[in-house]
Amino acid sequence: MIEIKILQDLSYRISARLVRACSKNMEQSIMESLEEIGEKLGADRVGIIGLEEDSVMARILYAWYSSGASVVSAEMNLAVHFPWAYEVMFRRGQVHSVPRLSDLPPQGHVDRVSHESIGTKTLLGVPLATGGQFFYILVLNATRAEMKWPEEIVPVVRMIGDMLVCALQRRKSEITLRTLLERQYLAANSADVGLWEYYPKTEHFWVTDKVQEHFGLPPAPYVSRDALLQRIHPEDRVKVLGALQELMETEKDVSVEYRLQDQDGSIRWMFSQGRVVHIESQDGPRPMGVTLDITTRKSIALKLEAKVCEVEELRLQLEKENEFLRYEAAVNPDQAEVLGSCEKMRAIMNQAHQVARTGSTVLLTGETGTGKGLIAQTIHRLSDRARRAMVKVNCAALPGALVESELFGREKGAFTGALSKQKGRFEIADGSTLFLDEIAEMPLETQAKLLRVLQDGEFERLGSPHTIKVDVRLIAATNRDLEEEVRCGRFRRDLYYRLNVFPIHVPPLRERIEDIPQLVWEFVGEFGERMGKKMRRISARDMSALQSYPWPGNIRELRNVIEHSLIVSQGDTLEVQRLSPGPQTSEVPKSLEEMEIEHIQFILSMTRGRIKGPQGAAAILKINPSTLYSRMRKLGIPTQLT
Helix, strand or coil, rough: CCCHHHHHHHHHHHHHHHHHHCCHHHHHHHHHHHHHHHHCCCCCEEEEECCCCCCCEEEEEEECCCCCCCCCCCCEHHHHHHHHHHHHHCCCCEEECCHHHHHHHHHHHHHHHHHCCCCCCCEEEEEEEEECCEEEEEEECCCCCCCCHHHHHHHHHHHHHHHHHHHHHHHHHHHHHHHHHHHHHHHHHCCEEEEEEEEEEEEEEECCHHHHHHHHCCCCCCHHHHHHHEECHHHHHHHHHHHHHHHHCCCCCEEEEEECCCCCCCCEEEEEEEEEEEECCCCCCCEEEEEEEEEHHHHHHHHHHHHHHHHHHHHHHHHHHHHHHHHCCCCCHHHHHHHCCHHHHHHHHHHHHHHHHHEEEEEEEECCCHHHHHHHHHHHHHCCCCCCCEEEEEECCHHCCCCCCCCEECCCCCCCCCCEEEHHHHHEEEECCCEEECCHHHHHHHHHHHHHHHHHCCCCECCCCCEECCCCCEEEEEEECHHHHHCCCCHHHHHHHHHEEEEECCCCHCCHHHHHHHHHHHHHEEEEEEHHHCEECCCCCHHHHHCCCCCHHHHHHHHHHHHHHHHCCCCCEECCCCCCCCCCCCCCCCCCHHHHHCCCCCHHHHCCCCCCCCCCCHHHHHHCCHHHHHHHHHHHHCCCCC
């Protein structure tokens, strides 16, 4: 009979052995303990078996064999070879004691066959719990003769098994910690970061090679606190000591920036951050952390501070851009209704609905004042881009030299007078719609750049080599015949084809006089609310006059007439101003370009063809001679004059 006292003494010796063991000799201590268990209990095989989580695969972690005992496979499938043992020990958490193999129940038939194959005569298996689950068992086998291990030894065997499992887990944790430290060390070196630990009792630091390099220290893993302080700038030593003291007292993360003074007098900036880590050792909690050379970052920070004025300029520029977008957003989304409801306009509105959500380019054509801008706004409002304001550019309102800068932006110093960086309308319209009104007035060189944006969605600011990508839906409008402009060489053919994907022609007001009554009352309501007047009627004679007038200025002219009439009207009847007969509807008024050609030719006739000089055409027109030459070439006026 095995005395409990002998087992208790055995447990004391094993406990002392495992406590003294370090990571290097832990395996030897475990094996010595298993051997002593086997000799004291008369077992021929003693082992610790571990079960993989959520698996039936078991692995013998450590095993001791007596002389002559057969060796068991290191890995086994318990569900295949020992299903009854798996059920009892791992699933139920019960001790598995089998004095004789014949004592196994019918359910243990497979287990009996497996034990007979490896020579087992008696077995004792004690499940060991970790975290409330059974992942380990301590197994004892007798192979030479049957043994009778009393139940009284089970608690002591379980206690010994728990000690062995604790030792296993401690070794596993130490290996994991060592691996993490090695990885951390490699990561720190690759990131140019130094690691350190502080030992308060000895006032020494453990430091990595990178810290030694930063501080100019001789190669040694340990350095005194005073030796480190000597390398720190005298004005920063108190600050560093205070940070270290705060770290130890509060046990919260602490960081500090300070200067190192090299032997040549040069200054380098360092950044250190630390935290207190609790490690199970006699030394207690230890501060540890990282150190990084931030000299370059400090230099960059100083340069950034010098850019404050430039940043302020950019802020003001952004405010201007936001003001522009707020102005564009102020357009009444319901203004499309004042375009009219005749059959022609209903067809146009149907086209607008068809193309709105496609994202395709739209070309609006028609005379000035017909409402092309309102149709563009309607298409944008019906599209998936309506969450952002539509951006509008009138190409005719910009000098030719500034159109490219306005559309694509510029860098500071891109040309004389470019005092700051500016975003172009394409950048502002990214994710939205860009409406280019009077696109026929765009210079040819700018047309080429516009074509690239339409094809590839990318461009460069003036003065910048960097390509900018945008997602912009383009709507263009013109009162010119673009096909004629292409034939005359004033508009690129390839750009025309790219723009003419979905053309919409807006008819003049004289071709849809049935819309005039509706438009009149829309304008009466708009201006009446603003002026505080309520008009209830218009005479039939005045309405007939409005419908008979040719309206060369289209809706814009009608709007102005109604505004003027509302101002002069008294009472609740609108008194329409007397309209001049105007040109016949069959006569097409001269375009601005035709009038400009006539005027330039008239001035040239006065100067007898002279362009330059005090009495030249440029001086009379008050423009630069080179500008006049450029304009004459664009308008097709001969320049072979002096």
